[in-house]
Amino acid sequence: MLPGWLIVAASFSYLLVLFAVAYFGDRRADQGRSIISNAWTYALSIAVYCTAWTYFGSVGRAASGGIWFLPTYLGPTLAMSLAWLVVLKMIRIARTHRITSIADFVASRYGKSHLLGGLVTIIAVVGTVPYIALQLKAISSGYGLLVGELGALRDGEGAVDSGWWTDGTLYIALTLALFTILFGTRHLDTTERHEGMVAAIAFESVVKLLAFLAVGIYVTFVLYDGFGDLYARAVAEPDLAGVLVFDGTGSIGYGGWFAHVVLAGLAVIFLPRQFQIMVVENVNEQHLRRATWLFPAYLLAINIFVIPIALGGLLHFGRGTVDPDTFVLTLPLAHDQAALALLVFVGGLSAATGMVIVEAIALSTMVCNDLVMPMLLHVRRFGLAARRDLTGLLLGIRRGAIVVVLLLGYLYFRLAGEAYALVSIGLISFAAVAQFAPAVLGGMYWRGGTREGALAGLSAGFAVWAYTLLLPSFAKSGWLARDFLDAGPFGIGLLMPEQLFGLGGIDNVSHALFWSLLANIGCYLGVSLLRAPTGQEASQGTLFVDIFRRGESVPTSFWRAGAEVRELLPLVARFLGERRTRDAFAAYARSHGLSGIDQLKADPELVHFAETLLAGAIGSASARVMVSTVVKEEPLGLDEVMNILDEASQVRAYSHQLEEKSRALEA
Structure with missing residues (x-):
């Protein structure tokens, strides 16, 4: 002692x-x-x-x-073998859009939705x-x-x-x-x-x-x-x-082994702290x-x-x-x-x-x-x-x-x-953050994902997780009636939280992971397919999916009209401070060949720059709301958005061709 x-x-x-x-x-x-x-x-x-x-x-x-402790570590090991494909894309997206958290990532992808960001949080x-x-x-x-x-x-x-x-x-x-x-x-x-x-x-x-x-x-x-x-x-x-x-x-069991490997592989990417360290804090890809x-x-x-x-x-x-x-x-x-x-x-x-x-x-x-x-x-x-x-x-x-x-x-x-061993408590959290996977991965590789689909999927998955894992943890510790586990609510056997719809013979974590992801993915795909994305969702979807092809030069927001510089500066300064804001705008002016802030014009590019600064401090969804208070925005249609993106891609491709021809002439 x-x-x-x-x-x-x-x-x-x-x-x-x-x-x-x-x-x-x-x-x-x-x-x-x-x-x-x-x-x-x-x-x-x-x-x-x-x-x-x-x-x-x-x-x-x-x-x-x-x-049987090994799946918790085999999952991350296998996930890291795919990191160069998945995590690298996350890092590039986060850096381009100045994303600060996994909630901000999901909200930004699906039209910078406050509701979605709040649900993820x-x-x-x-x-x-x-x-x-x-x-x-x-x-x-x-x-x-x-x-x-x-x-x-x-x-x-x-x-x-x-x-x-x-x-x-x-x-x-x-x-x-x-x-x-x-x-x-x-x-x-x-x-x-x-x-x-x-x-x-x-x-x-x-x-x-x-x-x-x-x-x-x-x-x-x-x-x-x-x-x-x-x-x-x-x-x-x-x-x-x-x-x-x-x-x-x-x-x-072998099914449990597979489920736990998948669960740990998802957790190493989607736990908020892992996203913070691997994506937000990354300084070099x-x-x-x-x-x-x-x-x-x-x-x-x-x-x-x-x-x-x-x-x-x-x-x-x-x-x-x-x-x-x-x-x-x-x-x-x-x-x-x-x-x-x-x-x-x-x-x-x-x-x-x-x-x-x-x-x-x-x-x-x-x-x-x-x-x-x-x-x-x-x-x-x-x-x-x-x-x-x-x-x-x-x-x-x-x-x-x-x-x-x-x-x-x-x-x-x-x-x-x-009431639980340490490992059991951790697995409850792993299953919760696994619910982010469909909305995040779907948003990165499928343009058709919509805000309503992501909301439906996350809501369904979270509800099933809470019913099959979180509530049973309180029942096992005596805070809920034990009958809830043994006989189901109101004695309905098919609704027993650890044997839902009669599915038994597997451990409770694998059982919860199966039903929650089934509900999550099903609702995400089903609702997204039933409704076409808005212009903002389509633009964000294209930017996320094609982040490597379109590059960082493509704007992340689309504004018809500009604003006054004298309105943008105080707006940003309220959240970043006067000195930091003036330093940022002065650096922006120098990068555009201007001698100072006084020569700046509040064109759409400057508005986008201001929104990006704000996104780093208050998140992309709140930044959009704040910028909209000083900018008269008219929503762009889907065709207009796609035309802007296509033009930006064509300009970038033409610039790349010129660079190659220039190098060939020099050689």
């Missing part, structure tokens, strides 16, 4: 080191000397995928089901709350083990029923909220890039890997005589033989090429000792006496290795805080840009039109959203977290 003050001091010291790394990264970025502009840092930051689930839950899953927040609860549970349980207060050595036992004001997990959540605010909302950035945060996350990835390797080496080569000795001892124990075979105890093998190599390294630790824990403690999720801590503690146990706890803290920081920042951006600001801009009595500077309001909304998200995570932890 360790004294509580030592654990708290080590934790705060580590968080201060993280903050110092982030501060250094931001300072270097301000000086034009980025420390994250390399593929190694980019790949390590993607490893924010490895959370407390990886650190604690994978060992627990391996102890109960052997190699709600799904992301509700779906990610269990995942944040997982991190809080891991930190709380780890601390309790080290100080010997939780009695967490026994499965499902030791949970202290105390008032929320005496619950240390609440204060862990508030502390993480404070550090997240310091990491990501110190100032407003029009690109929504956080170089300091990315540097800190890359540093965290190194820390958690080294700590996990340390305990793995200790268990494998100090407590036992290597891999061979561990496996030989396990084979000699009839109770452990199932851990070493494909169809052993705890297996989920070429970094993705090396990350396609570096990130899978990282996953291999951090999982190489999972089975040995699980076997070591089962051999030492036996089954049913110690929670397998805690083996990485209980094994060092059982052998009086307090220093190693503290190092492992810091590694677990690193895994949990990295996820919470990036996830909360991504969600706060979505809540601000796609949920709160659209509502505030539409309600005149809030008086936003009279305020000259709204940067403080934007930062305040994001900081408040961070606190609310962390408190929601704590609430789920209190209500349902104790």
Whole structure:
């Protein structure tokens, strides 16, 4: 056992080191000397995928089901093999359209729809709350083990029923909220890039890997005589033989294996934090090429000792006496290795805080840009039109959203977290974010997708996910009647949430994934085919689908009329600040061969530039609303939009031909 003050001091010291790394990264970025502009840092930051689930839950899953923990990592490995086709296109689209989040991505693709952006935000927040609860549970349980207060050595036992004001997990959540605010909302950035945060996350990835390797080496080569000795001892124990075979105890079947691989492959791209790191924070598209093998190599390294630790824990403690999720801590503690146990706890803290920081920042951006600001801009009595500077309001909304998200995570932890192992909680969130896949992938590769189709698909998929996974989690924790699970609502057996329409024989996650994606894809395709896209949807669809062919020079919005420069400047300055706005417009003037802002004319190109600046601060949908307040826009028909796009493509192709002929003459 360790004294509580030592654990708290080590934790705060580590968080201060993280903050110092982030501060250094931001300072270097301000000086034009980025420390994250390399593929190694980019790949390590993607490893924010490895959370407390990886650190604690994978060992627990391996102890109960052997190699059935692997789909969570095979999925991302296979997904990275396709990253050069899918993620690269996302990065190019996001950079061209100044997209700041996955909600902004979906809203921008389907006509810059406020409603769609808000729906994606709600799904992301509700779906990610269990995942944040997982991190809080891991930190709380780890601390309790080290100080010997939780009695967490026994499965499902030791949970202290105390008032929320005496619950240390609440204060862990508030502390993480404070550090997240310091990491990501110190100032407003029009690109929504956080170089300091990315540097800190890359540093965290190194820390958690080294700590996990340390305990793995200790268990494998100090407590036992290597891999061979561990496996030989396990084979000699009839109770452990199932851990070493494909169809052993705890297996989920071949269909479940496939479903979990697909689920993890989708999650590594569509989790809000993964989209933030892989797409929004990307500084160079070429970094993705090396990350396609570096990130899978990282996953291999951090999982190489999972089975040995699980076997070591089962051999030492036996089954049913110690929670397998805690083996990485209980094994060092059982052998009086307090220093190693503290190092492992810091590694677990690193895994949990990295996820919470990036996830909360991504969600706060979505809540601000796609949920709160659209509502505030539409309600005149809030008086936003009279305020000259709204940067403080934007930062305040994001900081408040961070606190609310962390408190929601704590609430789920209190209500349902104790009823689930770490892996089970994480899979609930994976299935939620998988609902983004049809609208995003369909929008990137199919011009016919419409706003109504995306709304119908997301709504149907989210509703089925909530019915088949979220509500059962509350029923299993005692907050809903158990009959809801066992007999279905009102005793209707066909509506049992974990055997919907009689589909049984598969695990609950695979069952939920099947029905939710079936409803999602079916509604998305069906409704889109029934209704032709509007001009705005068609233009955005063409720009997204043909992003590589049409290039970045094609406008992302189409305006018949311009506006006055004296109206555009104050409009943008309200959200970006006076100095930053004037610097941006001055740079725009210089790029067009003009000596200063005074010579600018508010033509459609300048209007588009202003909208793009605003999109980086408040999202594409809100930016369009704000620009429309000073620009008299007439909607263009579909034929007019396509003519503009075709003309732009022809000009670009002609320019390319001239360049080739010029090079040929020079040769």
